[in-house]
Amino acid sequence: MTTYTRPPQNWPTNLPYLSTVHLDSSLAPSQRELVQSTRSPDPDAYMVSAQSYPQSGLFAARQLAPGTHIIDYTGLLHSCPLSTCSISDYDLAFLDRDASIAIDGAGMGNEARFINDYHGVRDGPNAVFEEYYVKVKGPKGKEMWEARMGVWVNPLSTGVAKGEEICLSYGKGYWRARLGAMEQRKEDDSRAGAAAKNETDLSEKVMSMTVKDGKG
Numbered sequence: 001m002t003t004y005t006r007p008p009q010n011w012p013t014n015l016p017y018l019s020t021v022h023l024d025s026s027l028a029p030s031q032r033e034l035v036q037s038t039r040s041p042d043p044d045a046y047m048v049s050a051q052s053y054p055q056s057g058l059f060a061a062r063q064l065a066p067g068t069h070i071i072d073y074t075g076l077l078h079s080c081p082l083s084t085c086s087i088s089d090y091d092l093a094f095l096d097r098d099a100s101i102a103i104d105g106a107g108m109g110n111e112a113r114f115i116n117d118y119h120g121v122r123d124g125p126n127a128v129f130e131e132y133y134v135k136v137k138g139p140k141g142k143e144m145w146e147a148r149m150g151v152w153v154n155p156l157s158t159g160v161a162k163g164e165e166i167c168l169s170y171g172k173g174y175w176r177a178r179l180g181a182m183e184q185r186k187e188d189d190s191r192a193g194a195a196a197k198n199e200t201d202l203s204e205k206v207m208s209m210t211v212k213d214g215k216g
């Protein structure tokens, strides 16, 4: 199907041309939600918070092919000097590092905030973060490009089977920051001295300390 975003030739000059519907102010929030929502009408994933599972995680609601867009990471978009980013376990640096902005899913967000790191869960990440832009209507109906942090099925994986946990790689920096904070709290010098060399070691350490703390 062709979607026209510009008026065709001879379009009447006094008639606003729309590439999507224009939302009238008469619409109630619940009616808007039916038309524009951050929730997929056909969810790709669902959250599980079972007692048998130590924390919550996100699982595939159906078979997902490599490269499929699963969900966008939502939360509080905030200014974040590098020194204070990473205090929250749900904070995600967004766009250029120099832009110093991040999305924090700690106090608000969607299912994406429940996606766990793959270490100790599966061999490798079956999902990846990738920023992308969508065209949206800005103030006064002006067309704008909006940046989103998408979670996609890892294009290098074989996909995600129905019921399988969706896992990302949080990266070395994430686990290193948490390890440092926890060690500081516990004043555990011996652990600080044994700083892990690779990401797997780091995540495993945090996991074991988290279980001891009874967190999550």
Ligand SMILES: C[S@@+](CC[C@H](N)C(=O)[O-])C[C@H]1O[C@@H](n2cnc3c(N)ncnc32)[C@H](O)[C@@H]1O
Residues within 6 Å of the ligand: 055, 056, 057, 089, 090, 113, 114, 115, 116, 117, 118, 119, 120, 121, 203, 207, 210, 216
């Ligand atoms: C963004 S949250 C993920 C959702 C979290 N499981 C929950 O129930 O809210 C990140 C936190 O989840 C935990 N986590 C993530 N991946 C993990 C893993 N592979 N093993 C153990 N804990 C993990 C850690 O406590 C981490 O700081």
